[in-house]
Amino acid sequence: MEPNQPSRCAGPSRRAFLQVGAAGVLGLTLDGLLRSRAAFAAEGVGREAAADAVINIFLPGGMAAQETFDPKPLAPLEYRGNARTVKTAIPGVHFANRLSRIARVADKITVIRSMTHGEADHDRGVHNMLTGYRPSPALIYPSIGSVVSHELGGRRHLPPYVCIPNKPHDYAGSGYLSGSHAPFSLGSDPSGRNFKVRDLERPKRVDDARFDRRKSLLEIVNRFFDAREASGELDVLDDFYQQAYGMISSAEAREAFAIDQESKKLRDRYGRNQAGQRMLLARRLVERGVRFVSMTYGSWDMHDNIDRSMRSRLPAFDQAFSTLIADLDSRGMLDRTLVLVTTEFGRTPKINRTGGRDHWPKVFSVVMAGGGTKRGLVYGSSDATSTAPEDDPLTVEDWAATVYHLLGIDPNKRLMAPGDRPVRLVDNGTLRRALLA
Amino acid sequence: MIRFGLARVTCIVALLATFAAADDGNTVRSIRIYPPSIRLDHDADRQSFIVLAAFADGSTRDVTATATIALGDPAIATRTDNVVRARGNGRTELIAEFAGSRARAPLEANTVPPRPVDFAHDVVPIFTKAGCNAGGCHGAARGKDGFHLSLFGYDPDGDHHRLTRELAGRRVNVAAPANSLLIEKAVARIDHTGGKCVEPESSAYETIVRWIERGAPAPARDAPHIAALRVDPPEAVLVGERATQRLVVTARYDDGSDRDVTHLAVFRSNEPHTASVDAAGLVTGGKRGEAFVTAQFGTHTAGASLLVLPEDVAFAWPDEPAGTWIDTRVNEKLRKLRIAPARLAADATFLRRATLDLAGRLPTEAECAAFAADARPDKRARLVDRLLDGDGFVDLWTLKWAELLQIRTTGDTISYKATLGYHRWLRSHIAKNTPIDRWVRELLTATGSTLEDPPANYYRIERDPKKLAENAAQVFFGMRIQCAQCHNHPFDRWTMNDYYGFAGFFAQVGVKRAEDPRGWIVYGRSNGEVPHPVTKRPVAPTFLGGAAPDTKRKDRRAIVATWVTSPENPYFARHVANFVWAHFFGRGIVEPVDDVRVTNPPINAALLDALADRLREHAFDVRALIREICASRAYQRSSVPHADQPRATDYFAQARVRRIRAEVLLDCIGQVTDSRARFRRVPGDARAVEIVDGSYSTHFLTVFGRPERKTVCTCEVKMEPSLSQALHLINGDTVTENIRRGRLVPTLRKRGLTTEAIVDAIYRRTLARAPKPDEWRAIAAAIKGADNADRAIEDVFWALLNAKEFLFNH
Incomplete structure (x- = not known):
């Protein structure tokens, strides 16, 4: 165990299990091991960490699912927009054709097409997706990154929670928790020529x-x-x-933080642009011990001419994200690193008068990869016109509970808010076992 | 039901009651009946009431169930528990007696038949209470499961249309009312995503059925509108966890009638941990503190303050001078909360605090010595007067208002020349101490070139009439009315009508290019409207929560500017007073200062009212108000709590330790190191507080939270510490380079000062005090044997600039 890692929940840690697994010679029988695992499972959610770290790729403004992970080529023209599709590594599943590289690693990730919440305003949508809570007039909730910092602490003298390049929003802060759990913002962009923290x-x-x-x-x-x-x-x-x-x-x-120590070739593979270098630095940071990296890329608030905006935004994202997944996998890190692609909300089913799409929180897509999630899963679905979730609607609460669970954090744990007010990490969230590997 | 005008009479009646001890020995001071007078308007009318006992120790208790209650004339009304109903016509009294105290409430009853059930008056409130029209259900922008209601019922006509005309015959069945889809869904007799929202056979159920039986008519044109809402008791002090208090909510209508709407109101507590409230309006005490419980009915929200104290708190008010009128209000609240305030801060601490707050700098060594030597009893007041007259004060307050006016360059639309002129205009008003109402009027009515008539920039920086209205409400009233652009504000009183009515004042401003490409011309137009998105028609310009003045062929901005800054305006003086107060205490009486709303009440309303009144009396002379704030004991208190007291800076019992804001901190580092940072487009000796352009920043200023002035939100100024700040102070060039550039240590050494004397001088510069003897001993030991004595002293300097005592105002 790391010396400066605060003790977590009681019971054997994941590392203890690994040691047991590696050295059964020491006397613990397989039977005993299974029995203790069963006891563990019975104790429920959020005990055994599947992931050590999180990379949260947050796409500000609200990314349209129709133009990315959930195209609707069979919908009427005013709904489908420019929905040319591409086959993915999962038979029968298609992405928008501008995600052709991600399509090839689709068998390594989980795409959720039924994410849903009720907040169509930017600030409120951001609050949902960064904290796992609906905004309240009385209490500012901590971001998931700050909760991870609070629960798991730092490792190897690195700040537990880092934002690339800056805090995406005030709601990425520590909320009612101590300001010590606020993120460390780099303050400069790793794609810059003289990038230095x-x-x-x-x-x-x-x-x-x-x-x-x-x-x-x-x-x-x-x-x-x-x-x-x-x-x-x-x-x-x-x-x-x-x-x-x-x-x-x-x-x-x-x-x-020294991105220039990465090989030139790898930096090129990620792409010498904001998406590429930010994701590369994110990988470097979690590799060295940062718990939660939150990075942003682009603006996705495409009210006008969504096709043109997507054309400029997606290629770099496609290249960087597909490289990130492949890179993490080839380093053996994907299984222990939870990669999230999140956004504020989705966008309206119909293309509007200015060729864009407006805010639509009722159904949208997010991605989870690695860190104990299934490989090659499409979870849930939207209806024929992307108006509402059809199968397995995933609420913010359930999504957040699942993220915490993967990190070995009990989503029902209560933290103290001001006025000695215990508040659960997630308000009535249920673990979605179907997402777990 | 109630006649509001009689409230005062009843109070007097209640006060006349004799003193007596309750069962537990606590002396009853008085008892009161709420509502203070009761009116029963028709033969089906009912009114609930409560009896509240006030005790000598300041606590209260709901004694409705234990008090002896009688009706003066049983022929007029009947009573069951705490509910009275009309029986005959006439007047009588409701009389309550408890522990020897007596209270009376006049009661008037009329046995006319009730008005027929009305959709807007009777049915919509049921939807709101049951949550049908909440944002997560049918109140969502596009409704839920194919059925849409207006959010919290702001559009009864639209709701009526959707229920009766959309998919005609589906939702309402006039032939068999109880079989209407509306009813069957509401009671979950058939599948309903929202489950059971209304109990069958309940009064809500009966009301809806009766409305359908009448043929589901549209809202009556002559139906009365709600004029005011009140929650009783307005204030209660609960002792002990689990103490309870019942609330009664009464709506007054514009036809003079009123109505007990307790069963229809939606209750919320802003601190459920201190006082929780159930759907029926029963409050239960919890942890020590103050909670504000609001009741929402229709588009109105009203609140009551609930103090909760633990049982058996040992408390004695310290023996100290009464202080000023400000202290009277602060202390009254502290007494209620049973918190003893801190003592006054020492002279040196006060000198540093006041100099930072009033001049944006640290006191010099000479000032420290002179202040310590000054034996005059009024030296603190003299100091405040001197600082109020200085340039530092002008620069600091120019900075604060420049943030709210968003003075900044933007690409090619706002030139530096225009920005500079705007800033100079603002600064000259602050320097001349122009009453704030005057310069705000000048600002709001500005026309002409942005280069020659600088306040015209106000209308170039923001051009959207809706946004202009939002900004005006936020900057001058501290209110955020944004929510009401799309729906009635869920946590405040603002409706879409209020919003679009207010926006109408800003709809007739034109902007065109000036000859000079760096400037723009702002002019008044005779046309321009902001249509209401529901009616698609413009709303007549209406003051927020006020009248709709005649604007025909008149300059709308002149009308609204006069109203905004009028002494009669209920929000302006209050907000300015709160904004000023927050600067000196690190938090507003309403906090955040620009989030004034019914559900975010002031923590000391009496204090805020008094400050606002005082500002009006001073004819909006802000400096005069500041002088009085700085003269209060509240401002001069130590940051260390009174013996054994909890820290309670929220109620101003002690001074709050506050980090110094970015610009001032950078200036202080420059001041103590004798070295100034340089900024783009600012004269070489200028300070960071004097930077004109909000778009400009430096690494230091950004890391320490300088706002970009992109919005009018005071939240742009960041005060919380961060890892980047620590790293920058430890390793960054600000501290290291300033020490090097200022050459203070070599300069003092050249004057022949010893190491001890140099350290002493640096201490006085940075912390406004000399090192304590044991501090000096520890420092001497730490730097002993250094191969370069001056470098070692620079390390002491580094430590002082990294010290919390330096970074914070305390």
Whole structure:
């Protein structure tokens, strides 16, 4: 176990299982192992982590499913739009033809075509998809990334929750949890020519001895203030100083951000653009120990001329995402890394007067891959005109419960909100076992 | 039912009651009946009531069930439990007695037949109560399962049309009312996705059936409209978990009648953990705190404040001077909550706090010494006066308003020249201390070239009349009316009619290119309307929650500007006062300051009212109000709580520790290191608070939360700490480079100062205090033996600039 990993739920950890599995020689019989696993399963949801980390590819603005993962070539013209399709690696399943590369890795991912919620406003849709909760006027909920930070903590001196390049929205923050669980935003784009995360290196003339002296001096100065003041904000700043010291002192932690250490060839394969380099850096970060990487790409709020917008947006996404899946798989990381493609909501069944589609939360598509999800599954469906879910509508709550479960976090766990108010991680979410491998 | 005008009379009656002890020894101060007067308008009318006892310790108790209750004349009305019904015509009284106290409520009854069941008046409220027209059900933009109702019933005519004319004969069956699809679905007699929403044989059920029996008529044209809603009791103080309080909701109509709508209201609590409320309006106490319970009926929402205190709290108010009129209000609330306030902050702390808040900088070494040496009793007031007269104050408040006016360049539409002029115009008004109502009027009525008449930029930065109306409501009233663009606001009183009525004032503004390509001409037009999306017709320009003035052939903006800034305007002075208050306390009395709504009440309404009144008395002189705020004990309190008290900064019992905002913090770093950062298009010696253009930023300013001014939301200013901030202060060029560039340590050394004296000087500069003896001992030990003494002192400097005591105002 990592030394700085906070203890989670009781019971044997996944690692303990792996050790058992690897060395049955040590005395534990297979029978015993099975029995303890059964006991485990009986204890229910969210115990055994299938995934160690998450890459959440968040597509702001609301991506149309009709032009991507759920084309409707047989619908009337005003519904289907430009819906040329392409065969995927799953027999009988088609994507829009601009996702031809992702189509070839379709057997490694799960496409959900029946995602549904009721919020057609950008902010409210974002809130649903980043926190797993409907927005409330009384309480700001933490983003899923912040909950993961709270539950699993950091590893190897890296911040547990990182946003590339910036926080996609205020709702990606720590909500009612301590600000210590807010994401670390890179502040610059990895596709930029001189991409560098600022302030990770000590100033030139500050060597180890001097840095230690500075730290001890700061401790002396803070001591006096700490003796009389107490506030959540001050504690949060302390936490961030500790995190910062950790990152600064660990060369490995700093290197996690050094995208230029990836081979030229691989960088080209991902694509030398925002989608490609952001996904590559996301992989690099989870490989080095970051728990939850949230990255954004493009604007998908296509009210006008959706065909033209898709033409400019999709190729880079197609190339980058298909490479990400293949790269993770070839490194043996896909099984332990949960990759999500999420968005705010879907878009209206009919093409509007300006050739675009407007907001439509009733049914849309999202993707889950790796991290204990099934390979090559299309889950749920939308009806003939993409107006409503047809089979297995997936609510935000059930989706969030499933994500937490895969990370070994109990979605029914209660956290304390202000005023000693216990709030569940997910409000009445049910695990969708059909999504699990 | 009730006659509202009689409320005061009843209070007096109640106060005359004698003092006596209740069963548990707690002295009853008075009891009251709510509603304070009762009117029964027809022979089917009913009114529920409650009896509330107030105790000497400030707590209250719902004694409806235990009080002795009688009717003056049983021939007029009958009573069952806490409900009275009409029996005859005439007036009498309802009399309650509890622990020797007595209260009376006048009662008037009429036995005329009731009005026939009306769709808008009687049926729609049932849909709202049952949740049928909520956003997640048939109230969704496109309805649910093929049936659409307007959200929370804002469009009764449309709802009637859809029920009776759309798919005619399907939803309502006049021949066999109880077999109508509407009924069968509602009681789940047949499959209904929403399940059972109405109990069969309930009064709601009966009402709908009776409406259909009448032939399902359209809403009556002459049906009365709701004029006001009230929740009783308006305030209660519950002691102990599980203490309960019943609420009564009464609607008053514009025809003078009123109605007990408790059973039709939708209840919500903003702090269910403190006070939860059930569908019938029964409140149950929980954890210590204050909750605001709202009742929604039709498009109206009203609320009641519920304080919940634990049992047996040992509490004694500290012996201290009463303070100013501000303290009277703050302390009254603290007493109710049984929280003792902190003592006053020490002089040095106050000097630093006030200088940061009023001038956006730290006190200099000389100022610290002079303030410490000053023995005059009014030195704090003198300091405030001096700072109020300084440039720092002007720059700081120009910055704050520039954020709300979104002063920024944008691509090729807003030039730097225009931005600079706009900023200068604002700054000159703040510098001259122009009353805020005056410059806001100038702003709202602006016409002409954006280069020569700078306030005209207001209408170039935003051109959509709807958005202009939203911004005006948010910036000048702190209200977010956006929701009401598409549906009635779910958590406030604003309807679509209010929204489009207000937007109408901004519909006749024209903008065209000026000769100078950097400028635009803003002019008034005689046409332009904003159509209501439901009726497709423009709504007559109407003040928010107010009248529809005559705008024919008049400048609509002049009319609305006068109304916005009028002393009679109920929102403007209140919002400005709250905005100002929040600057000095780190939170508003309504928080967030720009989210004023019925369901987000002020935590101290009396205080906010008093501040608003005072601002009006000062004829909108903001500086005069600030002077009084800074003179209050509330502002001058220490950040350390009174002995054994919980931290309760929300109620202003102590000063709140606040991180210093981005621009001011950068200026402070420049000030203490004797080194200034340089900014694009700003004179070399300018400070960060003086940066004109909201689109401009630096890495430091961005990381510490400088707003981009893309919206009018105060939430753009970010104050929370982040990992990036820590990294930047530790490693970034701001701290390191400023120390190097300022050359303070070598300069002091050249003057022959010892290491101890230099450290002492740096301490005073950054923290406005000398190092404590044991602090100095620890520092001396840490830097002893360094091969370069000056470099070691620079490390002390680095530590001070990274210190929480430096980064926060406290």
